[in-house]
Amino acid sequence: MPKPRRKGRNDAERDRLRAALANPVPPGGIGPRVVELPRQLLAVDPSDFRCSRLAMQLADEWVEYVAATAITTHAKTYHMAITRLCKYVDKELGPAAETASLTDPNLLDRLVKWELSLPESYAPSSTYPWVLAGAVRVLIIRRDDHPDRPVAPDLARLARGPALLGSGEKTERDEFTRQEKQALVRAAWQSVHATRKRLEEGWALAEQGRHPDQGGWTSIPDLLWGFAHEQITPEDIHRVVPAPRTWPPELQTLGTGPSGVFVPQMARRQLARKLFAMLYPHHLDLHAFRILLMDATGHASEEVTGFGEADVEFLPKGVRLTLLKNRAEHRRHRAFRDQSAPEEPAPDEDTDGHLTVNWPRREASEVVRQLLDLTARVRAKAPHVTHTLFVSATVRNNFTVVFDEWRPVSKSSFKSWLDATGVEIKGDPHIGRMRKSVKVEKAIVSEGRISAAADDHTEETFATHYAQGTTLRILSGRTIATAQQHWLDKALARVDGPTVISGTTGEVDQAVLEDSGLSALEAEDIIAGQLDMGVSHCKNPYQGPYSRPGELCAVAPLRCLECRNAWILPSNLPQLLLFKAHLERLRTVLTPQAFERLWGQSWVNLRAVLEDRTPEELDQARKHIEAGQAVLDLPLAANTEFDA
Structure with a gap:
């Protein structure tokens, strides 16, 4: 008959806290303040600190706040904040800490220094300093709101005022590369096959x-x-x-x-x-199932490891799972359809040269079936675990066996699986990067539609946490560049400017114009001056891009320098110089934005044409202007500009 286990120090402390929980201390009373969480008892005992009065005041607010809000995870944060502050006050004030209280205005300096000292214990990007400082402020504000619990006005103003610390710069993890993700999925399937083979061989040996x-x-x-x-x-x-x-x-x-x-x-x-x-799956075996379920469903680690047998419903071609997201406290039912499998599964070769069939790679139903099968014996020995299929058998250091749920709380656990399977990952070995990889694939398949990729959270959350990855940034850059090039090409196709005949001296003959692309009739009309529009000649004034087909162009000569029908000959140079003087006058009376909008393209094209002329040609054209041989005829409306 086994001997009864002797109670240790931890058992005695637990009994003491449970007794205090059964008979809670009233506000302002003597004794520990206890909060019960699902698997833990948290306590603040004012007698543990010299500043016992301050600890008592904060602990009273903490207990009531937890009871009123039913918070669980954040209850530990408030507990940590109270403990950190009280230890700091004890160290800073020494024996004088016995008089520390929220009614003492002299506590203000210590509280400010404590807040400012918090970042020293954490990484630069950590949010903990801001969270801990905010927790103490919440308790002070709550106490100040109570009519019978006085708080020094200076402390209340500090608690309600702006934060002294920033919330920290959160560094978003990048997704796995496509090669890394493929290696993870392949290694996961190989691990599942190896686990099944090991258990089958183990039970076969046991029967012998x-x-x-x-x-x-x-x-x-x-x-x-x-x-x-x-x-x-x-x-x-x-x-x-x-x-x-x-x-x-x-x-x-x-x-x-x-x-x-x-x-x-x-x-x-x-x-x-x-x-x-050799008989039951251990904790390393379950990493493979988590990877495969995250890949098949696109959901977070806590969701794919948080559904039990009752949350599984197999469909004719797929499976429906009930998933719970702890942080959002949101339960949802999702159906995952099977993909059409190929007639002959493609085998893959592992590192030892053995062929292993890895199909189906992304079918949630198959992963769930294998998980149910491989963990059946463990679940039979752990009937208390009904909320998850991720269970394992563990032999502890004291040679006791525990059949319980799987808790991959340490990042090193996933790193151990990576090392055991030989998968090399660059950067942080965090399982959260797997979900980002799936999100990136979904965004690519949906052609960048956030509404389709963000199907299990808000679009704002997707843009904040998932759209920052390298792959999506590259694809976004390519999309933007492609769109810009598309509109640039479209703009150039619409307005590609006039055709300039240069490199000739004297008059241009008809043959030169015909060689440049004009028909014989068009070249003859230009030589005869019948198509002169003022600053240029026009190939066809009745087919202008700014008027209806068949109508005479109504914007010449103001828009000739933006028209593809325009032909500029050396004889147009004097009028071009006069037009330049006109635009320079407009630049002095219009705002830069208005000038750019109205005349920007004409100004660029005009300067390009003039820069292509030799100084001798420009001097000759100015002499024509001075002699009164060149006149710029503009519409009456061109002399009035409205800056809209």
């Missing part, structure tokens, strides 16, 4: 064994039989199995630690863990 008392305590099939039929425990491995140095080679292989070195002092514990891993 018998009780170790009848067989042998160094026989792997007999030890597996004992564990499978619950006839022995890991404690028996510790007590009964012979000295590790006498083990046969196959047993020493199982007793080897992660480093690959056989350490006799640790061999029994490693043996027990390896034997259980």
